[in-house]
Amino acid sequence: MEKSTITLTRKIQLLIDVPSNEKNEIWEKLYRYQNRCFRAANFIVSHLYVQEMIKDFFYLTEEIQYKLADANKDQMGIFTRSKTSTTARTVFDRFKGEIPTDILGSLNNTIQSTFSKNKADYWQGLKSLRNFKKDIPIPLPVKCISKMKYDPEKKAFCFNMFAIPVKTYLGKDFSDKRLIMERLLRGEINFCTSQIQLKAGKIYWLAVFEFEKEKHLLQPEIIAEACLSLEHPIVAKANNVRINIGTKEEFLYRRLAIQASQKRIQESIAFARSGNGVKRKQKALYKTENLESKYVSHRLHVYSRQLIDFCIRQQAGTLVLKNQEDKIGIAKDNEFVLRNWSYYELQTKIKYKAEKAGIELIIG
Numbered sequence: 404m405e406k407s408t409i410t411l412t413r414k415i416q417l418l419i420d421v422p423s424n425e426k427n428e429i430w431e432k433l434y435r436y437q438n439r440c441f442r443a444a445n446f447i448v449s450h451l452y453v454q455e456m457i458k459d460f461f462y463l464t465e466e467i468q469y470k471l472a473d474a475n476k477d478q479m480g481i482f483t484r485s486k487t488s489t490t491a492r493t494v495f496d497r498f499k500g501e502i503p504t505d506i507l508g509s510l511n512n513t514i515q516s517t518f519s520k521n522k523a524d525y526w527q528g529l530k531s532l533r534n535f536k537k538d539i540p541i542p543l544p545v546k547c548i549s550k551m552k553y554d555p556e557k558k559a560f561c562f563n564m565f566a567i568p569v570k571t572y573l574g575k576d577f578s579d580k581r582l583i584m585e586r587l588l589r590g591e592i593n594f595c596t597s598q599i600q601l602k603a604g605k606i607y608w609l610a611v612f613e614f615e616k617e618k619h620l621l622q623p624e625i626i627a628e629a630c631l632s633l634e635h636p637i638v639a640k641a642n643n644v645r646i647n648i649g650t651k652e653e654f655l656y657r658r659l660a661i662q663a664s665q666k667r668i669q670e671s672i673a674f675a676r677s678g679n680g681v682k683r684k685q686k687a688l689y690k691t692e693n694l695e696s697k698y699v700s701h702r703l704h705v706y707s708r709q710l711i712d713f714c715i716r717q718q719a720g721t722l723v724l725k726n727q728e729d730k731i732g733i734a735k736d737n738e739f740v741l742r743n744w745s746y747y748e749l750q751t752k753i754k755y756k757a758e759k760a761g762i763e764l765i766i767g
Contacts, residue, residue: 408614409748410611411611411612412611414610415571416572417606418572419567420557420569432565433601436506440506440507441536441677442498443498443510444514445534446497450489454527455609472755484563487511491507494510503547506565508712519708542598543564544596551588557570564608569606592614593613594611597609619760620718621761622718623720625641625720627717628640628725635651635705636648636749639713646713648713662683665695668691672685704752723767
């Protein structure tokens with residue numbers, strides 16, 4: 404049975420909402436949590452790999468029968484507890500008192516799930532075992548969030564995470580983050596286990612929300628066809644109606660202008676006045692940092708939204724992206740197209756918007 408809900412992730416910056424003299428202690432706590440997550444994740448994945456490969460590692464004979472299960476529940480089991488509990492208990496015992504066990508439990512479940520999906524590729528040598536880095540996000544279980552409210556005085560959404568008071572910083576929010584948070588407080592949507600990312604002295608909440616799929620009068624027998632072409636980002640047709648979404652000149656003009664601007668700035672840095680360090684000389688370059696990726700992401704959101712709106716107007720319950728393999732092949736052969744056209748990113752945005760609207764997506 405098809406699920407009636409969909410999960411979406413939004414990146415929201417958080418500010419620690421305590422007096423200045425207490426912030427250093429909070430930061431130390433968060434970085435300690437991150438370090439323990441980093442170490443625990445590598446412990447867990449190493450133990451899982453050894454468990455699965457125990458027969459190859461110890462070169463057991465064919466007569467020896469074993470099963471990765473609790474010996475108390477299965478006579479062929481070799482564990483003293485369930486398979487999930489083996490790695491959980493290992494990290495609980497090792498990091499007891501240094502990090503909340505809810506974080507370790509959530510981390511263990513996530514890694515166990517990912518490992519199970521990829522283990523067939525590990526056995527065939529198609530993938531290497533994942534190595535977790537020191538900047539790993541910290542899991543944020545739902546039970547670790549409390550007292551969520553909107554504070555009119557601070558003009559921010561406030562809540563406690565791991566008993567740490569924080570507030571959101573949305574800035575000039577041109578997305579739907581504020582609307583989502585308002586719906587969350589009204590109980591119209593739910594949030595799931597999320598993550599906290601520490602990056603460049605800032606805290607980001609990778610919030611996962613669960614939505615009900617949008618309900619539209621769609622008919623599965625009506626098929627909309629879309630093609631990601633070179634002249635137009637999207638060409639779509641349904642019910643003998645054809646539309647072109649965006650143009651080559653519109654999309655590329657601004658992107659190439661940003662690239663040219665960055666190149667000029669990079670070339671001029673060598674002639675900037677010396678003194679006061681590298682940061683002053685590269686000040687102009689910092690202003691254009693991520694400018695291109697933000698522009699591209701925004702345009703692709705607009706194009707994909709227009710495509711889904713077209714399908715809804717035509718009551719098309721099925722959307723077919725035609726000749727995608729051919730287009731990706733052309734892009735790989737043409738360095739300019741591969742660098743500037745962002746086929747895969749556009750396809751990804753179309754996919755999740757179609758799922759949210761209840762439209763079946765077929766990629767041909």
